[in-house]
Amino acid sequence: DQQVKQNSPSLSVQEGRISILNCDYTNSMFDYFLWYKKYPAEGPTFLISISSIKDKNEDGRFTVFLNKSAKHLSLHIVPSQPGDSAVYFCAASVSSFGNEKLTFGTGTRLTIIP
């Protein structure tokens, strides 16, 4: 049972345009969400997170939006740069002791076209 879903395995975006990566979840207990970025042959690196008490969190070119009623979150990157080409993983957790693990989606490979 895939509790965190990234339905687009790949996405290509022109440099300078906006990249939008989507993520859906099924577990209504999830209340903390993260995006990780992964280059080939490297471990995932933390990008941005959002708590369920918010619907938006922004950090530079990266903004994460959370729609709790739809159980959907998205990552916006604007403007997109060639260095943003990577695999992006959405992850979710429950903010309480005893629920420490992150549940990851299967990832979306983003390619920025120069």
Next chain:
Amino acid sequence: GAGVSQSPSNKVTEKGKDVELRCDPISGHTALYWYRQSLGQGLEFLIYFQGNSAPDKSGLPSDRFSAERTGGSVSTLTIQRTQQEDSAVYLCASSLWAAGGNTIYFGEGSWLTVV
């Protein structure tokens, strides 16, 4: 250290052999996690440690897999009698404490190939 350190970075082993993968977490981080990523798959949770104890081993795929952590620091993931389906990148991560709502930081992974 500055980041999560894993060794070996690459390991090729024959089917049926045992392998040990090591993880050195970020200094001061009390929680340590093991994930793996098989080809074309997402990150699969294996086990996590809070200090030296492992409250959640639910992700270990079989009894051939075990992990331990000593001194609240270094952890070793052991795979006995390796099978080809064990081929994956094994990722270790750590965080300040084991609680949801906390960011975890990954190492670069140990790439295991079973031939």
